[in-house]
Amino acid sequence: MPTRNTPWPAGTPCWIDYGASDVDAARDFYGRLLGWEYTGGEPEYGGYLNATRDGEPAAGLGPLMNPADSPGWTTYFATDDAAATCARIREAGGTVVVEPMEVGPMGTMVIAADPQGNAFGLWQSGEHTGYRVFNEPGSLVWSEVAADDPAAAKEFYAAVFGFTYEDVPGAEGYQTFTLGDHPLGGVGGTQPGAAKGWTACFAVGSTDDTVAAVEAAGGKVTMAPMDTEYGRLAVVDDPWGAPFSVMQVPGDMPVPGS
Structure with missing residues (x-):
């Protein structure tokens, strides 16, 4: 089981969390779907939960910061200096929605948006890496953003995080973003009826079984399971309309940020 207990390199997707309108229901849905157990939930942290897999933190789950927002997943990028990264976000035309905020001894979080309004987070690790x-x-196995203007999105994230990009043959302009030699995720254009912005892809033991479980729980399939060179992939919405994807991956999947 690939694990890491030290801070992720700056610019690497390092955390994901889910803002829920019904925390108990979301906890049950994702727990059953992805085999998660949970720790945390203390009032001083707003009831925020750490989802664990085999005892290791895999994701977070908590109530929506703004109850008027729709439930959904947020992708966080590692930073060694949250204030400096916020400055680069602003210089590149993005917006800092939540200024650097210390979360006790755990670390410092930021919520931001790129110039096209696609939200993402920053995490400067403390005890929580x-x-x-x-x-x-x-x-998590992959992170990607679907942008109305992929070229502008690539320019923004390169300025903020130092990403470089590589073409994916036959993928109609979709590119991976990298730091050094390791692909960390992807950037592509928006598609009719598909999710916009940052989405998370979770590894699963069986894509088809997971999709069936999503549908049985009241979610829906927005892209039926299909075989790719990276694994069997599907895109779904959870019962509250939040998009994510699942992929049955081969054993030699590259390790991000290693």
């Missing part, structure tokens, strides 16, 4: 299990069933 981000997800510690990855590329295994029930954990």
Whole structure:
């Protein structure tokens, strides 16, 4: 099981969390779907939960910060200096929605948006270094953004995080973003009826079984399971309309940020 217990390199997707309108229902749905157990939930942290897989942190779950927002997943990028990264976000035309905020001894969080309005977060780790299990069933395996203007999005994230990009053959302009030699996620254009912005892809033992479980729980399939060179992929909405994807991955999937 790939694990990491030290801070992720700056610019690496290092954490994901879910803002729920019904925390108990979301906890049950994702727990059953991805095999998660939970720790945390203390009042001083707003009832925020850490979802674990085999005892290792995989994701977070808590009440929506703004009850008027729709439930959904947020992707966080590691930073060694939240204030400096916020300055780069503003210089590149983005917006800082939540200024650097210390979360006790755990670390410092930021919520921001790129110039096209796609939200993302920053995490400067303290005691909490981000997800510690990855590329295994029930954990994050890929992060990507669907942007109205992919070229502008790539320019923004390169300015903020130093990303470089590589073409994916036959993927109609979709590119991976990298730091050094390791692909960390992808950037592509928006598609009719598909999710916009940052979405998370979770590794699963069986894509088809997971999709069936999503539908049985009241979610829906927005892209039926299909085989790709990276694994069997599907895109779904949870019962509250939040998009995410699932992929049955081969054992030699590259490790992000290693």
